[in-house]
Amino acid sequence: MTMAQMDRLLFGDNQFFGINHMSEEKARAQAMRFQKTDAIMEVLDVAYAEGIRTFMCTTHDRITEVADRVRADPVRYADFRFYPCMPYAHKYANAVTDHGMVGALRHFMPSDGVLSTALTGGRALATKEVDGIAKVLIDMEMKMFHGLQTPVIFVQNVFTDLLLGMGFTRALRIFHDHVVTKYGVEPAFITMNMPMLLEALEKEGIERPIICANINKIGFRMSGGFDAYLDALRSGRVRAVAMSVYASGAIPPDEAIHWISELPGVESIVFGASSAGNIRGTKALVDKYMGAPA
Amino acid sequence: MDHKVRIGVVGLGKMGLSHFAMVNAHPQVETIACDGAGFMVDVLGRNLENTIYRDYDTMLDAERLDAVVIATPSRLHAPMTTAALERGLHVFCEKPFCLDWADSERLATLAADKARVAQVGYHYRYVGAFREMKRILDTGALGRITHVLAEAYGPVVLRPKRSTWRSQKSEGGGCLYDYAAHPVNLLNWFFGTPAQASGSVLTPIFSDGIDDQVTATLGWDEGPTAQLSVNWSDESHRKMTTRITMIGTNGRIFADRQECQVYLRAPDPALPGFEAGWTVKYTTELTEDPWFYLRGEEYSAQLADFSGAVAEGQGKAVENDFASAAQTDRTMAMMIENAETGQPVGAPPVTARPTPARKRGWFAWKA
Structure with missing residues (x-):
């Protein structure tokens, strides 16, 4: 595995799927605007033209269409890369409601394989079988990116934090090892609890992990405490991707990016925007304060 | 309270797992879990450090708990809450509280008599x-x-x-x-x-x-x-x-x-x-x-209030007490x-007449 050099600025996907932490009305307006994949591609193309090559996205069903477009035009999108964030929990939630936990898992396993059989037996699963199921689920999420560049693969924050809270961090280790072994790329983790996660990952033997978390000047949604975040960043033990750098609009852009640029340990910023003006504005600020990757 | 608060989380379904993760992440809480059976319990039992029981009464007998968090199907809320309160435990119960509101009122009285922290999970x-x-x-x-x-x-x-x-x-x-x-x-x-x-x-x-x-x-x-x-x-x-x-x-x-x-x-x-x-x-x-943030501040905050009230011996819930539920x-x-x-239930609401306007407004003559 080669250590991935992450770009300074990554493009996020919340705005495409009706996720807005400030207003349901805005969220709905965005859901309407991005109903068609063309509208998503238009925005991605603006970002790509600005030199923002990385799209950090949930493994939402609709990303399949984006992946198809990129795959269909390899010349144009030669430098385009995805950072998948998995799982997209909704599809599992629905399957669990429809089929129950075991039924849902069986539904996703290869029908003639040993795992499906193990789940049918109604007996306790061996550790190896649990690992096997996890790997099948990861592979399933990755299918839509077949043939595309995915140099970093993330676990979504609700899933990371659920496992972290329960103390089931071995599952994060399974993810880590599978991503390294099978895909030869960097495993990474999104969390709302960076200091706690970092400690837990280190206990699992994962050194200098890539962690994406809220990092902003006003400490918005930095659970575990602002100071603990800064300590972790300064310690050199984490490669951070900062999200919510504007704290949902509470911090003026220039001030927000300037502050981030002076933090050690922050390798990248992920942001979402729907207008060309906002995309160019953030790109210009990142170029001004952060320059090229170290 | 100088020892950690010991909380048993009962029911590891949709809400229970999330409660378990939030309670378990709390530095001042020691968490025990309990769920009927099944696939999840098998997997978790092999992978978590926590003790996981398959039977509620066995857990209550075996563990010296301070409190329980109940996230089982609603039908079980009343009997499980009763059992916990009778043992003097504090209770956080998922909503809706009890299917028969007479049970809800009985348990509100019982919790108040025993000065227990008794809270329901109306996170809004x-x-x-x-x-x-x-x-x-x-x-x-x-x-x-x-x-x-x-x-x-x-x-x-x-x-x-x-x-x-x-x-x-x-x-x-x-x-x-x-x-x-x-x-x-x-x-x-x-x-x-x-x-x-x-x-x-x-x-x-x-x-x-x-x-x-x-x-x-x-x-x-x-x-x-x-x-x-x-x-x-x-x-x-x-x-x-x-x-x-x-x-x-x-x-x-x-x-x-x-x-x-x-x-x-x-x-x-x-x-x-x-x-x-x-x-x-x-x-x-x-x-x-x-x-600890899992899925919205409100979910963590209600459990923080609960475990805080238990730890500090407040004897009642900060918000969402049984009487309110x-x-x-x-x-x-x-x-x-x-x-x-098809018949209205309860008496028609008594509404005071609006204060008459001092001057004769346009709406007065329009009416």
């Missing part, structure tokens, strides 16, 4: 925007509230589904208990138990025998009329959306999970910082970071009876 009371709504309402700055719209929508039942406890009315399934309970609980917080429920209609859409949509009219003595409009078969919402709108004699207020919008006709000294016209506050600015159970029972009989 911990959402910044709804707390702001409550604060503004209580200042009286909106004048007399006459008109309320309480709504909840979301994509839970979008096609006929296999049967689980959530699809059985007798087990506490259905849109009323699962979804409508939230806006009803907020109305109880704002105005208490209504005097009358009328026009209640509980309608199945895709489900067999349980309600997927709920509409009702609730009225309070000296208070507003509220229209309740709830539907969990609405795919246009990404997840559950709850919103409350109120119109008063001095303005209007709206809140959902994200924001609280206020319109004041005239500023009021009781509400400094709000001018005439619109003021908008966002949950993001109204919320403090919890010790009993109001919600009672209100839902009124709606069910109203829907079944």
Whole structure:
């Protein structure tokens, strides 16, 4: 595995799927605007033209269409890369409601394989079988990116934090090892609890992990405490991707990016925007304060 | 309390797993888990350090617990809460509290007699925007509230589904208990138990025998009329959306999970910082970071209040005590009876006449 050099600025996907932490009305307006994949591609193309090559996205069903477009035009999108964030929990939630936990898992396993059989037996699963199921689920999420560049693969924050809270961090280790072994790329983790996660990952033997978390000047949604975040960043033990750098609009852009640029340990910023003006504005600020990757 | 608070989380389903993760992440809490059986318990038993029991009574016998968090199917809430309180434990129970509101009131009395921290998981009371709504309402700055719209929508039942406890009315399934309970609980917080429920209609859409949509009219003595409009078969919402709108004699207020919008006709000294016209506050600015964030500050905050009250020996819940949840159970029972009989339940609300205008206004002669 080669250590991935992450770009300074990554493009996020919340705005495409009706996720807005400030207003349901805005969220709905965005859901309407991005109903068609063309509208998503238009925005991605603006970002790509600005030199923002990385799209950090949930493994939402609709990303399949984006992946198809990129795959269909390899010349144009030669430098385009995805950072998948998995799982997209909704599809599992629905399957669990429809089929129950075991039924849902069986539904996703290869029908003639040993795992499906193990789940049918109604007996306790061996550790190896649990690992096997996890790997099948990861592979399933990755299918839509077949043939595309995915140099970093993330676990979504609700899933990371659920496992972290329960103390089931071995599952994060399974993810880590599978991503390294099978895909030869960097495993990474999104969390709302960076200091706690970092400690837990280190206990699992994962050194200098890539962690994406809220990092902003006003400490918005930095659970575990602002100071603990800064300590972790300064310690050199984490490669951070900062999200919510504007704290949902509470911090003026220039001030927000300037502050981030002076933090050690922050390798990248992920942001979402729907207008060309906002995309160019953030790109210009990142170029001004952060320059090229170290 | 000098030792860690020892909490047993019972039921590792949809809510239980998330409660377990949040409680377990709390530095001052030691967590034990309990779930009937099945696949999850097998997997977790092999991978977590926590002790996991398969039987509730065995756990209560074997462990020296301070408190339990109950997240089992609703039918089990009353017996499990009773057993815990009888052993002197503090209880956090998922909503809806009890399917029979007489049980809810009995347990509220029992918890009060024993000075236990007894709380129910109505997390919307911990959402910044709804707390702001409550604060503004209580200042009286909106004048007399006459008109309320309480709504909840979301994509839970979008096609006929296999049967689980959530699809059985007798087990506490259905849109009323699962979804409508939230806006009803907020109305109880704002105005208490209504005097009358009328026009209640509980309608199945895709489900067999349980309600997927709920509409009702609730009225309070000296208070507003509220229209309740709830539907969990609405795919246009990404997840559950709850919103409350109120119109008063001095303005209007709206809140959902994200924001609280206020319109004041005239500023009021009781509400400094709000001018005439619109003021908008966002949950993001109204919320403090919890010790551990999983899926929204409100879920962590309610458990923080619970474990904090237990640790400090406060002897009662900070918010959402059993008595307040009993109001919600009672209100839902009124709606069910109203829907079944077609007769309004409770007496028509007594409403004071509006203060006569000093001068003869245009509306007076128009009427």
